[in-house]
Each structure stands twice: as C-alpha cells, then as structure tokens.
Amino acid sequence: MDGTVLVADDDRTIRTVLTQAFTRAGCKVHATASLVTLMRWVEEGRGDLVISDVIMPDGNGLETLPKITRLRPDLPVIVISAQNTIMTAIKAEQAEAYDYLPKPFDLPDLMKRSARALERKQQARRGVDQSGGEDLPLVGRTAVMQELYRVVARVLNTDLPVLISGESGTGKSLIARVIHDFSDRRSLPFVVVGAADLAEIDAVHAALSRAGGGTILFDEIGDMAAAAQARLVRNLDALADRAPRLMATTQVNLAGAVERGEFRSDLFYRSSAVSLEVPPLRMRVDDIALLAEHFLSRLDREAGKTKGISAGALDQLRKHSWPGNVRQLENTLRRLVVTCPEDEISRADVQAALGPPGEGVKPTGPQAKEKLSDSIATHLRRYFDLHGSSLPPAGLYPRILKEMEIPLLEIALDATGGNQAKCAELLGINRNTLRKKLTDLDISVARRRKLM
Numbered sequence: 001m002d003g004t005v006l007v008a009d010d011d012r013t014i015r016t017v018l019t020q021a022f023t024r025a026g027c028k029v030h031a032t033a034s035l036v037t038l039m040r041w042v043e044e045g046r047g048d049l050v051i052s053d054v055i056m057p058d059g060n061g062l063e064t065l066p067k068i069t070r071l072r073p074d075l076p077v078i079v080i081s082a083q084n085t086i087m088t089a090i091k092a093e094q095a096e097a098y099d100y101l102p103k104p105f106d107l108p109d110l111m112k113r114s115a116r117a118l119e120r121k122q123q124a125r126r127g128v129d130q131s132g133g134e135d136l137p138l139v140g141r142t143a144v145m146q147e148l149y150r151v152v153a154r155v156l157n158t159d160l161p162v163l164i165s166g167e168s169g170t171g172k173s174l175i176a177r178v179i180h181d182f183s184d185r186r187s188l189p190f191v192v193v194g195a196a197d198l199a200e201i202d203a204v205h206a207a208l209s210r211a212g213g214g215t216i217l218f219d220e221i222g223d224m225a226a227a228a229q230a231r232l233v234r235n236l237d238a239l240a241d242r243a244p245r246l247m248a249t250t251q252v253n254l255a256g257a258v259e260r261g262e263f264r265s266d267l268f269y270r271s272s273a274v275s276l277e278v279p280p281l282r283m284r285v286d287d288i289a290l291l292a293e294h295f296l297s298r299l300d301r302e303a304g305k306t307k308g309i310s311a312g313a314l315d316q317l318r319k320h321s322w323p324g325n326v327r328q329l330e331n332t333l334r335r336l337v338v339t340c341p342e343d344e345i346s347r348a349d350v351q352a353a354l355g356p357p358g359e360g361v362k363p364t365g366p367q368a369k370e371k372l373s374d375s376i377a378t379h380l381r382r383y384f385d386l387h388g389s390s391l392p393p394a395g396l397y398p399r400i401l402k403e404m405e406i407p408l409l410e411i412a413l414d415a416t417g418g419n420q421a422k423c424a425e426l427l428g429i430n431r432n433t434l435r436k437k438l439t440d441l442d443i444s445v446a447r448r449r450k451l452m
Contacts, residue, residue: 001111003048003118007031008038009080010056018051021107022114035059042068047075049117051110054081065097076117080105089149090156090182100153102146109393138171138178139294140287143399144279147392148175151276156183161246161271163221163254166278169327172249173219175278180215185245188214195223204231211244221248221271222257229264236270246271281322281329283379285407289314291326295333307337312347319414320354376404406441409434418445 005022007029009015015031022029030046032038035056041047050068052061065077076098089100099113138149155162156179164172173192180190191211198204207216218224224232236246248271257263281288292309300306322328332353333345340349380400408427416422420438424431438445 001025001027001115001118004028004030004046005114005118006038006041006047006050007052008035008050008056008061009033009053011053014053014080017107018110021111025111025115027118033057035061035064039064039067042071042075045072049114050075050077051114052077052079054079062097078110078113078117080110089146089153090178100150102141106393106395108395112394138174139291140284141290142284142286143403144284145287148276148278151274152179155179155274158274159245160273161248162274162276163272164247164249164276164278165254166249166251167280167325168251169325170278170280171326172278173217175276176215176217176247176249179247180217180245183215183245185214188212189244190215190217191244192217192219194219195221195225195228198224198228198232201231204228204235208235208239208244213242214244215247216244218246218248218271220250221267222250222252222254222263226264229267233264233267233270248272281325285318288318288329291329292317292333295330296337299334299337306343307340308344310344310346313345313350316347316350316354402441405437406443409437409441409443413443413445420445 001022005018005027007015007018007022009018009031010033012033015033019029019031030041032041033056035052035058038050038052042050052064054061061079061081065079068075068077078099078101079097080101080103082103098117101110101113138145140146152175162176162179164175166172177190180186189211191207191214193203193207193216197207210216218232254263254268254272258265258268292314296307296309317329317332324331332350336345336349336353339353340346342349409423412423412426413420416426420434421431424434427434437443
C-alpha cells in the first residue's frame with residue numbers, strides 16, 4: 001500500500017491503531033483529533049486518503065465532506081462512526097463519502113477498503129445534498145442491519161429494480177420508502193399497488209402512469225395473478241425513457257415460485273436486479289431494546305406523556321419469539337402505553353401482554369422438521385445475498401460464531417437458572433471457559449429464571 005493517509009478521530013486509541021496499521025502497510029500517516037487541522041491539511045494538498053469520524057469535538061465530520069469534495073474532488077474519504085444507523089449510512093453516501101464503516105470496525109476490512117481507495121483514487125460517487133430528518137426511518141445496530149444499510153445507501157441513486165424480501169412485519173415497505181425518499185427521485189410520485197389493485201385490465205398501465213418518473217412499488221408481487229403478471233411485463237417493455245423505478249416486496253421465495261411455474265421468469269429477472277433480504281426480528285434480538293426506545297419515544301410525542309420501560313421488561317421482550325416481527329413489537333408497545341397504569345412498563349406488564357417467554361406461533365410443516373444446520377445455511381445464504389456481487393467484510397468466521405454463541409449461552413443459562421456449574425456441564429465445557437465467554441460476550445448471569 002502506498003500513499004499518505006489523513007486520520008481524524010477524537011479517540012486516541014483509534015488514532016494509534018490506525019497510525020500503526022497504515023505505517024506497517026507502507027503508508028505515511030497524519031493523525032489528528034481536530035477537524036480544523038484535517039481541513040488545513042486538505043487545503044494544503046496533503047493526503048491521498050482521509051479516514052474521519054463523524055462526531056468530533058470541533059464539528060461534524062459529515063458536514064466537512066462537501067467542502068473536501070469541492071477542494072479535492074479526487075480525494076477519497078472513508079467515514080467511520082459509532083452512530084451506526086441507516087441515516088448515518090445514507091448521509092455518508094449523500095455527502096459523497098468513498099465508503100462508510102460502523103464502529104467497532106473490522107481493521108483488516110478497513111485496510112482492504114483503504115487499499116482499494118488509494119489504488120483507484122477515483123472521484124467519490126455523487127449523492128444528494130439533503131440532510132434528512134432526525135426521526136430515523138430504520139432502527140438497528142446489529143451486524144446484519146449494518147450490512148443492509150450499506151447496500152441500501154449504495155443503490156439509492158441507481159435505476160436498478162429492487163426486490164425486497166422478508167417475513168411479514170419486518171419493514172420491507174419501509175425499506176422501499178427510504179430508497180425513494182433519499183434518492184434523486186424523491187420529489188416525484190411514490191406509488192404503491194398490491195395484487196388486488198391490478199385486477200382490472202388497464203390497472204397496470206394506470207399505476208405506471210401515476211408513478212411517472214418516480215417510483216412504483218408492487219407490494220407482495222408474488223401474490224399477483226398470472227394475467228396481471230403478463231400485463232405488467234408487456235407494459236414494462238413498452239415504457240418510454242421517463243419510466244418509474246421498479247421496486248417490489250415479497251414474503252415468498254420467488255426463485256422457487258419460478259421453478260414451480262407459479263411466477264413468470266421474465267418478470268422475476270426484471271424485478272430483481274438488486275435483491276435485499278430484511279432479517280426477521282428473532283435474527284436481530286440485540287436491536288429490540290433500541291427499537292423499543294424508538295417506538296416509546298415516538299408514542300410519547302403522540303400521546304404527550306412519557307412512559308418508561310424497565311430492564312426486566314426489555315429482557316422479557318428479548319425472550320419473545322416475535323412471529324409478527326417489528327410490526328408486532330410496535331403494536332405491543334402501543335397497547336402497553338395505553339394499558340399500563342404506571343409510568344414505567346414492567347416485566348409483569350410485558351408478560352401479561354405477550355404470555356410466557358418463547359410463546360408465539362409454533363412452526364408447522366417442513367420448517368418444524370428443519371435441521372439447525374439447514375436454518376444456519378439459509379441465514380448465511382441470505383447474508384451473502386445482501387452483498388450482491390461483492391463479498392461480506394473480512395472476519396466472517398468469528399462474527400458468525402459470536403451470533404451463534406450468544407443465544408446458546410443465554411438459553412443454557414436460563415435453563416439452569418443461572419447456575420454456572422450446571423450450565424458448563426450442560427454445554428460440555430470447562431467452568432472457567434464459560435466464565436470467560438460470559439465476560440467477553442457481556443452476558444449477564446443475574447436474575448435468571450430456571451426454565452427446566
């Protein structure tokens with residue numbers, strides 16, 4: 001690796017780690033905790049790559065990006081941020097950042113991206129100069145959501161059709177709305193149509209006409225009748241230059257539906273240039289507390305009063321199976337805000353609303369007999385699909401093991417009532433090994449209710 005790297009971060013440890021890593025890689029490094037100093041270096045013509053945090057003592061790193069682009073349009077900027085939300089990813093893209101990585105970042109992955117940036121030294125992709133609102137359209141800080149954010153940010157201002165798949169209640173339509181609202185088509189119509197809206201012969205043509213040069217979303221496109229599918233393909237083929245962007249959502253596996261002859265292959269390929277998989281809530285349990293706080297804050301504004309939630313209540317929410325996903329969580333909290341008599345929602349309130357931990361829709365049919373290895377394989381395929389033609393960030397093996405270890409240890413602790421000796425025996429590992437894993441993964445042992 002060759003070049004000069006400018007590092008701006010108020011965390012001394014991060015500055016030290018990056019300075020050592022880039023120096024070992026053969027680069028020169030200038031590191032600072034000040035955006036003013038960073039901008040002086042940029043104005044002086046120093047640096048071939050900038051790595052900058054967002055929140056700095058003397059300003060916001062994202063707000064300096066347009067100025068950097070004006071001064072040095074060929075200078076790539078990689079944004080790193082602990083504010084790992086969809087809005088941060090989108091704003092980084094809109095501010096013409098070369099790349100965005102959430103903290104804590106994977107150092108080998110950052111070095112690989114930096115090497116590509118230094119090698120190409122290409123002008124950062126143009127985005128839209130819009131700050132966006134503070135009411136986050138998507139909430140989640142788990143690794144799987146971060147990957148989804150990154151892909152969403154990259155496809156915003158393309159014309160590629162997007163197929164968004166996932167279970168009911170995961171937020172598929174919300175993803176589509178975010179892509180439209182933060183794209184360069186945001187001032188044009190956003191039209192949503194379902195299978196029932198396309199029964200009439202001229203319904204497809206009318207919907208496309210309403211969308212104009214904006215965006216049209218076919219909600220649950222897999223439910224569309226064969227005749228409507230055929231009309232849609234004919235109309236898409238006849239579209240002029242000013243055509244709407246095509247997006248679609250689905251709960252079913254459309255590729256499997258094509259193989260069974262239940263869905264047209266030409267429509268499938270026309271609608272799935274980019275495929276996004278929205279994970280179910282049970283695959284992002286660590287986001288539940290964040291989602292609950294977000295929904296309660298919004299409900300507080302609507303109701304004009306404040307309702308808190310206890311740690312025990314959040315723990316109870318984490319243990320539920322959530323067959324209805326994020327939508328079910330939001331509706332549950334709406335009900336609790338109304339029915340809970342106290343200022344703080346308690347564990348008992350949640351138990352009364354949801355029933356015992358793990359209670360919910362039990363799987364039936366083929367899924368009930370699915371092996372654990374098959375479920376993991378399905379999850380991994382979806383994870384790889386989120387990246388399209390590129391590979392996931394380096395360090396996949398330890399990340400996947402951590403995703404599996406945490407729920408395994410949590411459930412084993414619950415089953416043994418927090419007794420570490422019994423838990424270690426159940427897992428077949430040394431008690432000291434268990435203690436170290438609990439510490440490393442920040443898993444609490446206190447107040448475990450024995451399930452068995």
